[in-house]
Amino acid sequence: MAGQVKSRKRVQEHGEVFTNEREVNAMLDMVKQETERIDSRFLEPACGDGNFLVEVLRRKLDVVDKRYRKSQHEWEKYAFVAIGSIYGVELLHDNVEACRSRLYDMVEERYRRVAEESPNPAFFGAARFVLGRNILDGNALSLKAVDEYGNDTDEPIIFSEWSIVMGDKVKRRDFRLDEMLEGSADEPQIPLFGSNGTPASEWELDQETGSLIPKPIREYTPTSFYEVMNVE
Ligand SMILES: C[S@@+](CC[C@H](N)C(=O)[O-])C[C@H]1O[C@@H](n2cnc3c(N)ncnc32)[C@H](O)[C@@H]1O
Incomplete structure (x- = not known):
């Protein structure tokens, strides 16, 4: 990021004022352990x-470097996990592209240091694919996907969860963000209906967080993390 403001128009229309590095770090330090998991x-x-998101990825990759730099394969796998854990929604398409590029460039630079003469092209492809799925053009208020001009479409924002299920295999599950936001760790019991009319039978308990989450709208066959872009 060059400065905190790109133009007065963008500030007026979209409240676009970027946070500087010192404040980003101070805020992330409040959840330091999580940023390093x-x-x-x-x-x-x-x-x-x-x-x-760039700073979160930097912190995670520092841990990946420290633990796994001696094994290229392990580095790739855990870097994949780190990339797959970072999500963003943004209204303006140029910001979406810049965000994806900054995250990708950081991964690429770190990876080239680890892999030296033998980087695996499949890893680059997988990293690019996951960032394309995780950093989305969307309206965080309406929870709709937006077009390249920042206008709402009829489509909901859909995020993918990437979970290592065994060895190198990753399972992708897609969720609607609006449905995800209906469930929370504070939810005392399964609601009869989400406010968008989702029947209770379509909710499940997430083993990882202990919170209620909606059922995924789509599940994919587990596949090697190098191949995530090829799975239907
Ligand atoms: C104050 S800036 C903060 C950007 C970034 N979080 C940071 O701290 O550097 C707000 C951002 O939200 C975007 N934005 C404004 N309205 C939005 C909406 N309804 N949904 C998603 N993004 C929105 C703007 O384009 C801008 O990039």
Whole structure:
């Protein structure tokens, strides 16, 4: 990020003022342990060009470097987990692209240091694919996907969960963000209906967090993390 403001128009129309590095770090330090847990999931609903998400990824990759730099394969796997845990929604398409690029460039630079002469092209492809699925053009208020001009479409924002299920195999499950936000750790019991009319039978208990989550709208066959972009 070059400065905190790109133009007065963008500030007036979209409240676009980027957070500087010192403030980003001070805020992330409030949840330091989570930022250093490779698989902890972060979602930023108005992510701009990614100042927070880039710093979260940096911290996670520092841990991946420290633990796994001696094994290229293990580094790739845990870097995949780190990338797959970072989510953003942003209204303006140029910011979405800038955010994806900054995250990708950081991964690529780190990976080239680890892999030296033998980087695996499939890893680059997988990283790019996951960032394309995790950093989305969307309206964080209406929870709709937006077009390249920032206008709401009829489609909901849909995020993918990436979970290592065994060895190198990753399972992808897709969820609607509006449905995800209906469930929370505070939910005392299964609601009869979500406010969008989702029947209770379509909710399930998430073993990882102990909270209620809606059933995924789509599940994919587990596949090697190098192949996530090829699975239907
Ligand atoms: C104050 S800036 C913060 C950007 C970034 N989070 C940071 O701290 O550097 C707010 C961002 O939200 C975006 N934005 C504004 N309204 C939005 C909406 N309804 N949904 C998603 N993003 C939105 C703007 O384009 C801008 O990039």
